[in-house]
Amino acid sequence: MLKPGVKDLAKYPFLAEAGEYLRDTGLSLDNLGDPDWKPILERAYGRIVVASSGQIYSPDIERLDNDSEILSFIVAIILLKSVAINTLTRRFSLAEARRAEKYLQQDLWAGKDKKNLELPLKIIQELFGIRVSIEKEEFVINIPDYLKRAVHFHEKEWKLVNRRVTNGFVYLTAHETVRLIRTELGEYINSKIQSISINSIPESFSERVQDLILLAKKFPETVVVSSEYPPCVKHAIEVLEKGENLPHSGRFLLATYLLARGQSVDQIAPLFKNAPDYNERITKYQLEHISGSAGKGTKYQCPSCDKLRSENLCFAIPDCDGIINPVQFGKKRKN
Amino acid sequence: MLEKNATLVEGAFKEYYFNRFDVVHVPVRASEREFGYQKINSGMIRHLAIKNDKELHLLLMKEIPSDVYCSNAYYSFPNLPMAEKDWKGADLIFDIDAKDLALPCRKDHTVSKCTSCQNVSTGEQGKCSLCGSTKFESASVICSNCISESKKEVKKLIDILTSDLAIKKEEIDVYFSGNEGFHIRVTNTAYETLGSQQRADLVDYIMLNGVIPETFGIKRQNSSKILLPTADEKGWRGRIAQNLFTTKAKTSRLTKQIISEGYQSFQLRLEEIKQSMGVKVDPKVTMDIHRIFRLEGSINSKSGLSKIQCSNLDSFDPFLEACLLGEDEVQIISNCPLSLKLKNKKYGPYNNETVTLPKYAAVYLICKGLGNTL
Numbered sequence: 013m014l015k016p017g018v019k020d021l022a023k024y025p026f027l028a029e030a031g032e033y034l035r036d037t038g039l040s041l042d043n044l045g046d047p048d049w050k051p052i053l054e055r056a057y058g059r060i061v062v063a064s065s066g067q068i069y070s071p072d073i074e075r076l077d078n079d080s081e082i083l084s085f086i087v088a089i090i091l092l093k094s095v096a097i098n099t100l101t102r103r104f105s106l107a108e109a110r111r112a113e114k115y116l117q118q119d120l121w122a123g124k125d126k127k128n129l130e131l132p133l134k135i136i137q138e139l140f141g142i143r144v145s146i147e148k149e150e151f152v153i154n155i156p157d158y159l160k161r162a163v164h165f166h167e168k169e170w171k172l173v174n175r176r177v178t179n180g181f182v183y184l185t186a187h188e189t190v191r192l193i194r195t196e197l198g199e200y201i202n203s204k205i206q207s208i209s210i211n212s213i214p215e216s217f218s219e220r221v222q223d224l225i226l227l228a229k230k231f232p233e234t235v236v237v238s239s240e241y242p243p244c245v246k247h248a249i250e251v252l253e254k255g256e257n258l259p260h261s262g263r264f265l266l267a268t269y270l271l272a273r274g275q276s277v278d279q280i281a282p283l284f285k286n287a288p289d290y291n292e293r294i295t296k297y298q299l300e301h302i303s304g305s306a307g308k309g310t311k312y313q314c315p316s317c318d319k320l321r322s323e324n325l326c327f328a329i330p331d332c333d334g335i336i337n338p339v340q341f342g343k344k345r346k347n
Numbered sequence: 348m349l350e351k352n353a354t355l356v357e358g359a360f361k362e363y364y365f366n367r368f369d370v371v372h373v374p375v376r377a378s379e380r381e382f383g384y385q386k387i388n389s390g391m392i393r394h395l396a397i398k399n400d401k402e403l404h405l406l407l408m409k410e411i412p413s414d415v416y417c418s419n420a421y422y423s424f425p426n427l428p429m430a431e432k433d434w435k436g437a438d439l440i441f442d443i444d445a446k447d448l449a450l451p452c453r454k455d456h457t458v459s460k461c462t463s464c465q466n467v468s469t470g471e472q473g474k475c476s477l478c479g480s481t482k483f484e485s486a487s488v489i490c491s492n493c494i495s496e497s498k499k500e501v502k503k504l505i506d507i508l509t510s511d512l513a514i515k516k517e518e519i520d521v522y523f524s525g526n527e528g529f530h531i532r533v534t535n536t537a538y539e540t541l542g543s544q545q546r547a548d549l550v551d552y553i554m555l556n557g558v559i560p561e562t563f564g565i566k567r568q569n570s571s572k573i574l575l576p577t578a579d580e581k582g583w584r585g586r587i588a589q590n591l592f593t594t595k596a597k598t599s600r601l602t603k604q605i606i607s608e609g610y611q612s613f614q615l616r617l618e619e620i621k622q623s624m625g626v627k628v629d630p631k632v633t634m635d636i637h638r639i640f641r642l643e644g645s646i647n648s649k650s651g652l653s654k655i656q657c658s659n660l661d662s663f664d665p666f667l668e669a670c671l672l673g674e675d676e677v678q679i680i681s682n683c684p685l686s687l688k689l690k691n692k693k694y695g696p697y698n699n700e701t702v703t704l705p706k707y708a709a710v711y712l713i714c715k716g717l718g719n720t721l
Contacts, residue, residue: 155512156537159545172552174562178581180513180537318547321557322630 022078023115025085045214056087063107109197120186158182242341243327268314364407371644379421384412396426413648416639436539442632444528445493525647525654555625651710672707681718
């Protein structure tokens, strides 16, 4: 890869070259434990705390002290390894990915005229195997590379049908290009952290390690549940109430959804009474199979929004944005 | 199927598989694919490995299947259970079936057979005119309109595959399905490793599903940045522009009109465009990366016609070219209120009468449930 400079490493400290940089400085882990380096430890700690709250640590790169940027990232990794709580590492990885995403985007955008794109494009290509080329003001990637990443986004504008597509390629803005690899970048940073092994840490780090353990213990996810049914389930109930025929897939949706919401077979069965082909015994039998209480004990899950769309059972409303399964409807995460 | 019918049909299939090795071949990379087959009146046997034509021909001779299938997927171990096969990739496949096209001709060539008294009548029935039963089996017989409309869908699909997805013509194989539609197979390594979800998004692209006005700069709130497509653009943008702006002269007037009509009416326009321009493929088939798909050259037991490759789609006549069973005459009783044309010869209508027919026509009627062996 093109050799990144120290300023590049400050932006992208997860690159392998950051390790070389550390070796070149001649610093060891013990050195970093020295009180002189306390500001680095504090910056590293701060970096993790910011990440854990879902924020992005992003100082102004122009006025940045490159060395402390790189070193604080390395120290942060050492702290995370000692804390050894996956949730914290994952939050840090994602936040760092989003931080790098900002710089990647700036670098792509600033470089597009000056042909100064080697580094950002190489990062994308060498870490994630995506070839990005530039056409006029747009970034171009091939359809399979696009689809493999974009299907994880649930906003409609990421659907291939809503992109400009020509000759096997998809056209993106700088922002969209880096957004596409955010998850992978997070996973890459996460796996880098996982792969590092550390035997012991300087004594001076242990207080911050304890602080982080306490911090991570406060992470329970609070979920607010609304009593509203998603529109697909409402539709299924309406069809049945009218005594019209609901296809098998619609009945399956209704049953799995209500079971997932904690209703019992006996509570659900009466819903099907109006179906033109209702048979109490068969309904019970099928519900028991779906719930896993009969048959081989397999409990069937509620079908995904994707699947329902393809079965024409999806009647999405704005509140459906961002969910991939009806059971997520109305549940909002509070951070 | 009744036992006596099965004997006749099986005999005709056996003769075909014995005489027509020239049209029944394993596809490329056969040893990485899973095969399966069904026999008349019995279940599916799958997870088979067949390495070459010789092994395939041996199986066909020995088992005389009613239907033969082969995976679009490539596996390291095609004959192991699904979880252990080690999926490596799969051809992109598409199924275009006339029954999904909502064509007005359907009612004219669909017959309903009462399951209680076997009475046969044309069109969709609510109640049997003889016994009053409400249970029917329906069968659709050959219709040249269905075939020509399906061909239009195939052409729309090929246009998108070649110009939008950059798939080469020689990577696309088009087959008559053996009944009422076409199967399209794409062997292109770039798309081979796409998973099910990714194929679902690709299908939505092809069908124009989920397209939103925002893609063309039309927002719910008024916006100054309208990006209506122009006819010289590639992909759907260009196609939609050609549909919206029939002539250059009208473009500016129509643009103003579209903008002033607003979001919801543009959404309706897109819905109409989707109905006319979106390709009507069966999304479930393309999304399925473990499917076993009818093998080319094999007979479709819904009709007795063969799934065969169409080298020239325009001139392709399935009722001539895919009708490959024997010509010896056999006697059957047929109850078929419609007439049909096979191999350029007209058959029917038959009113519960004994008729002497060439084997291909007799098998066709039996497979459709409109005839019985004596």
